[in-house]
Amino acid sequence: MKRNHLYQLIFDRMLQLYGPQGWWPLISKGGYHCGDYTVPDHWQQRFEIGVGAILTQNTSWKQVEKALVALHQLQMLNHPQTLLDADCQIIETAIKSAGYFRQKCKKLKIFSDFFLQHHRHIPSLSPRREELLSLWGIGPETADSILLYAYGVPIFVIDAYTKRIFTFLGMYKEALGYNQQQELFMNNLKSETILYQEYHALIVLHAKKYYSVKPYGSECPLRDMVQQL
DNA sequence: AACCAGGACGTGA
DNA sequence: TCACGTCATGGT
Numbered sequence: 001m002k003r004n005h006l007y008q009l010i011f012d013r014m015l016q017l018y019g020p021q022g023w024w025p026l027i028s029k030g031g032y033h034c035g036d037y038t039v040p041d042h043w044q045q046r047f048e049i050g051v052g053a054i055l056t057q058n059t060s061w062k063q064v065e066k067a068l069v070a071l072h073q074l075q076m077l078n079h080p081q082t083l084l085d086a087d088c089q090i091i092e093t094a095i096k097s098a099g100y101f102r103q104k105c106k107k108l109k110i111f112s113d114f115f116l117q118h119h120r121h122i123p124s125l126s127p128r129r130e131e132l133l134s135l136w137g138i139g140p141e142t143a144d145s146i147l148l149y150a151y152g153v154p155i156f157v158i159d160a161y162t163k164r165i166f167t168f169l170g171m172y173k174e175a176l177g178y179n180q181q182q183e184l185f186m187n188n189l190k191s192e193t194i195l196y197q198e199y200h201a202l203i204v205l206h207a208k209k210y211y212s213v214k215p216y217g218s219e220c221p222l223r224d225m226v227q228q229l
Numbered sequence: 230a231a232c233c234a235g236g237a238c239g240t241g242a
Numbered sequence: 243t244c245a246c247g248t249c250a251t252g253g254t
Contacts, residue, residue: 023235052235053235054236056234056235056236057234057235057236057237058233058234058235058236058237059234059235059236060233060234060235061234061235062234063234064235099234100236100237103237103238107237136237136238137236137237137238138237139236139237139238140236140237141235141236141237142236142237145235157235159235159236160234160235160236161235200235201235203235204235207235208234208235212232212233212234213232213233214232
């Protein structure tokens, strides 16, 4: 099956516009957007990415940063067991800025429990996607973010922005669900972790700029890249 | 004052 | 399967 090179061209254009983003931002690495693409080599960093991925569900990253700093001060990013053992009230207060604090506290505890078990047996090996999806509170985007950014698995992350941009550009002939969109990207791009990481980061940045106020995409500099027939 | 934010889950049709 | 309500704080 032949590749649709528009997927690569749109990436090239965004990279040209914005430069590399270097996701995932880690506070434990001395600052955000460190521009370092190496897969985390410490399990604490993998854990922090999972926590951040859960906290950022339908929430701006700025609010998540505050929550992460608070959790870090409670020693909960370095020690999943501390998070697991803590009273919900403590955690909920720490993560309040990220919204949905009751649900997210429960999600974090479930994830911490899973992480400790998984890490005990196979420290650096990635969990399976279905394993993550079976956890309450981890859906497809969160699971794929963890796989891609924490473990370097070449899997494409789809989010609400992705649908908004690519629908507007006319890249989808019909309404597509999560898995269908993911297939489309992965069938039309080389299977490379760094490419997938940058692509998703650039989509988020680009969407914040041109797709967060209606009418979405009206000023989008990419809007002429796709020929409508 | 409404709308949006790097979603996921529960429910009823 | 899918459309819709719920979860909750903080920005603009």
